[in-house]
Amino acid sequence: MGRVTIADVAKRAGVSLASTSRALNGQVASAATVEKVRQAATELGYIPDTAARSLRTRRTGQLAFAVADIGNPVYVEMMREIESVVAAEDYRLVVSRTGDADATVDLVRDLNRGYVDGLILSPLRVTDALVAALEESTVPAVVIGRLPDGAGVDTVMADSEGGVALAVEHLLTGGARRIAFLNGPADTTPGRFRHAGFLRATAGNADLVTAEYSADDFTIDAGYAAASAMFDSTEAPWDAVIAVNDLVGIGVMHAAAEHGISVPEDLAVIGIDNTALTEVSHPGLTSVDLGSARRGRKAAQLLLARMDDPELPTRAVRVPPSLQVRGSTTAQLTSVSALASGEGRTT
Amino acid sequence: MGRVTIADVAKRAGVSLASTSRALNGQVASAATVEKVRQAATELGYIPDTAARSLRTRRTGQLAFAVADIGNPVYVEMMREIESVVAAEDYRLVVSRTGDADATVDLVRDLNRGYVDGLILSPLRVTDALVAALEESTVPAVVIGRLPDGAGVDTVMADSEGGVALAVEHLLTGGARRIAFLNGPADTTPGRFRHAGFLRATAGNADLVTAEYSADDFTIDAGYAAASAMFDSTEAPWDAVIAVNDLVGIGVMHAAAEHGISVPEDLAVIGIDNTALTEVSHPGLTSVDLGSARRGRKAAQLLLARMDDPELPTRAVRVPPSLQVRGSTTAQLTSVSALASGEGRTT
DNA sequence: GTGAAAGCGCTAACAT
DNA sequence: ATGTTAGCGCTTTCAC
Numbered sequence: 001m002g003r004v005t006i007a008d009v010a011k012r013a014g015v016s017l018a019s020t021s022r023a024l025n026g027q028v029a030s031a032a033t034v035e036k037v038r039q040a041a042t043e044l045g046y047i048p049d050t051a052a053r054s055l056r057t058r059r060t061g062q063l064a065f066a067v068a069d070i071g072n073p074v075y076v077e078m079m080r081e082i083e084s085v086v087a088a089e090d091y092r093l094v095v096s097r098t099g100d101a102d103a104t105v106d107l108v109r110d111l112n113r114g115y116v117d118g119l120i121l122s123p124l125r126v127t128d129a130l131v132a133a134l135e136e137s138t139v140p141a142v143v144i145g146r147l148p149d150g151a152g153v154d155t156v157m158a159d160s161e162g163g164v165a166l167a168v169e170h171l172l173t174g175g176a177r178r179i180a181f182l183n184g185p186a187d188t189t190p191g192r193f194r195h196a197g198f199l200r201a202t203a204g205n206a207d208l209v210t211a212e213y214s215a216d217d218f219t220i221d222a223g224y225a226a227a228s229a230m231f232d233s234t235e236a237p238w239d240a241v242i243a244v245n246d247l248v249g250i251g252v253m254h255a256a257a258e259h260g261i262s263v264p265e266d267l268a269v270i271g272i273d274n275t276a277l278t279e280v281s282h283p284g285l286t287s288v289d290l291g292s293a294r295r296g297r298k299a300a301q302l303l304l305a306r307m308d309d310p311e312l313p314t315r316a317v318r319v320p321p322s323l324q325v326r327g328s329t330t331a332q333l334t335s336v337s338a339l340a341s342g343e344g345r346t347t
Numbered sequence: 348m349g350r351v352t353i354a355d356v357a358k359r360a361g362v363s364l365a366s367t368s369r370a371l372n373g374q375v376a377s378a379a380t381v382e383k384v385r386q387a388a389t390e391l392g393y394i395p396d397t398a399a400r401s402l403r404t405r406r407t408g409q410l411a412f413a414v415a416d417i418g419n420p421v422y423v424e425m426m427r428e429i430e431s432v433v434a435a436e437d438y439r440l441v442v443s444r445t446g447d448a449d450a451t452v453d454l455v456r457d458l459n460r461g462y463v464d465g466l467i468l469s470p471l472r473v474t475d476a477l478v479a480a481l482e483e484s485t486v487p488a489v490v491i492g493r494l495p496d497g498a499g500v501d502t503v504m505a506d507s508e509g510g511v512a513l514a515v516e517h518l519l520t521g522g523a524r525r526i527a528f529l530n531g532p533a534d535t536t537p538g539r540f541r542h543a544g545f546l547r548a549t550a551g552n553a554d555l556v557t558a559e560y561s562a563d564d565f566t567i568d569a570g571y572a573a574a575s576a577m578f579d580s581t582e583a584p585w586d587a588v589i590a591v592n593d594l595v596g597i598g599v600m601h602a603a604a605e606h607g608i609s610v611p612e613d614l615a616v617i618g619i620d621n622t623a624l625t626e627v628s629h630p631g632l633t634s635v636d637l638g639s640a641r642r643g644r645k646a647a648q649l650l651l652a653r654m655d656d657p658e659l660p661t662r663a664v665r666v667p668p669s670l671q672v673r674g675s676t677t678a679q680l681t682s683v684s685a686l687a688s689g690e691g692r693t694t
Numbered sequence: 695g696t697g698a699a700a701g702c703g704c705t706a707a708c709a710t
Numbered sequence: 711a712t713g714t715t716a717g718c719g720c721t722t723t724c725a726c
Binding site: 019029054057058 | 695696697698699701702703704
């Protein structure tokens with residue numbers, strides 16, 4: 001016996017195709033019909049076909065999550081949350097890479113193939129073409145990141161400026177005066193806003209010496225390379241470095257160790273994202289928590305809500321930052337005690 | 348204007364529906380027809396509908412990757428490789444959680460809904476019901492892990508025994524004689540085989556003192572808890588601990604630090620999986636590389652090959668292990684490769 | 695509450 | 711090489 005279709009079930013149950021479909025989908029049907037159909041369906045081992053149903057209903061039961069690098073811990077964290085939210089509503093999750101700016105636009109255009117009911121996108125770079133594609137798309141999307149004001153697309157954003165301000169504040173309290181910001185690629189959303197946050201937080205503080213460097217990528221290796229160059233240069237020695245993310249921050253710590261610079265005594269280091277890596281490094285890496293898990297969760301919720309009601313006004317949710325202090329900025333706190341304190345997140 | 352269908356394109360191009368489809372899909376068609384159709388399609392902004400095509404062709408262009416925890420670095424690494432292999436062949440990747448044993452079976456049964464063309468599964472626990480479901484499934488699957496001999500399912504496996512043997516060998520060479528194995532849940536595939544490898548590698552060595560413990564989970568926290576209990580107990584002090592994976596190994600290092608046990612001087616620690624975490628911890632964690640990236644890549648290739656030809660004999664590929672030595676076992680850094688075992692053994 | 699029938703958008707026989 | 715037509719499996723009017 002080949003594939004069991006709803007027609008087979010109908011025949012076996014002795015009712016019409018239509019009644020069978022209704023009984024199976026909880027539509028109006030007499031109790032007797034429902035019973036007969038259920039029975040027949042289980043006996044036959046009937047499993048409804050996704051493609052046929054999608055073609056008819058114009059819904060796929062699938063959502064997409066698209067990011068630049070699925071390997072980045074921040075995106076993994078988002079993905080976990082998103083998966084758990086959407087799986088609870090019986091949606092499957094498709095993951096895709098955004099690739100470069102053009103590829104990202106293609107990806108959004110491709111949504112019209114109708115393979116998903118919605119998209120959560122976290123683009124590294126936002127172009128006009130992308131915004132246009134997003135607005136024109138018939139498939140609802142939520143962007144995790146920053147879009148131009150007035151874009152008709154739901155967004156969930158981190159408060160990068162506020163977050164970096166917490167880091168700067170913490171360093172100032174600790175007595176740091178010479179603070180460097182080690183950025184990643186500056187033309188990206190995180191690069192731009194985290195850098196802006198640093199400029200804003202340090203501006204107008206006369207006895208502060210600052211400078212900005214940038215790593216070629218948001219990785220440990222790139223952070224290590226940039227920090228090495230930084231330490232080798234003739235610049236004034238820094239009291240502290242704020243890295244654009246934890247990976248780059250870890251790279252800084254590696255470079256520091258190699259240069260005989262001890263953390264936190266000679267140099268304080270702060271990362272951003274508060275990923276699991278922060279508790280693995282030694283000393284633990286103080287990090288700005290931009291709420292990646294919460295952003296993922298929120299994005300999923302926004303998407304589900306919009307799919308439920310396309311007429312909803314565009315929303316922009318901002319997730320508040322917090323600072324998690326660890327050994328890389330204070331001698332009192334070791335990575336061990338930070339670990340023992342579990343999931344504690346300061347507000 | 349609503350959705351643009353192939354009928355619209357046909358009309359505009361002035362040719363039949365069938366010719367349009369053929370022209371679009373690279374089937375036999377005159378150059379002139381192809382040109383007209385291409386033209387019409389782009390003018391109209393035609394985008395083929397996935398559901399309709401799937402219903403007709405019985406292919407979705409989607410593959411699934413199912414694991415217990417998408418957050419685990421090992422699975423992330425596999426996923427990256429898988430994504431890159433299948434994306435090159437224009438497949439989309441659906442990620443799902445396996446959940447418990449029953450849920451895993453349900454997941455496999457659910458494949459008959461036809462939402463993917465194939466599955467890559469890395470189950471934590473393999474039950475008879477799972478093997479049966481896999482064998483009965485109409486959708487091809489590749490298992491990353493261990494299946495009972497003779498199961499008619501393609502598998503990609505790590506050489507856990509060989510890998511652990513490398514670790515033991517390394518420790519013996521370094522002079523360790525009291526070696527503990529810190530397992531994870533023992534009823535899982537990794538738990539079982541890695542433990543077996545430890546027993547085998549240490550068996551028959553009279554002047555070796557060994558013991559096995561187990562952590563409740565494959566996580567840092569569980570490793571930390573188990574190691575703490577271990578260090579608190581009255582057992583003979585260990586020269587070395589081999590952890591079931593890197594996460595647990597990191598937990599051991601945290602516990603050791605807290606107990607004033609210094610690594611590697613007082614205690615050597617070895618992890619398994621050789622994830623990125625090994626280079627973040629301090630000292631770096633010596634780790635057995637079981638080839639997770641290669642296993643992911645290989646699994647994807649096997650799956651594509653099987654989809655291409657369902658009549659292929661069942662294959663069991665074994666990926667050779669290697670040991671990456673880092674500071675947690677010695678100051679000098681070297682890499683020991685395993686003797687390459689044959690790849691592509693046919694069952 | 696139930697059944698007959700239409701049709702979602704596409705591809706693949708089959709005939710020409 | 712091209713057109714006609716059937717039909718993938720399902721849901722949803724519409725009429726009773």
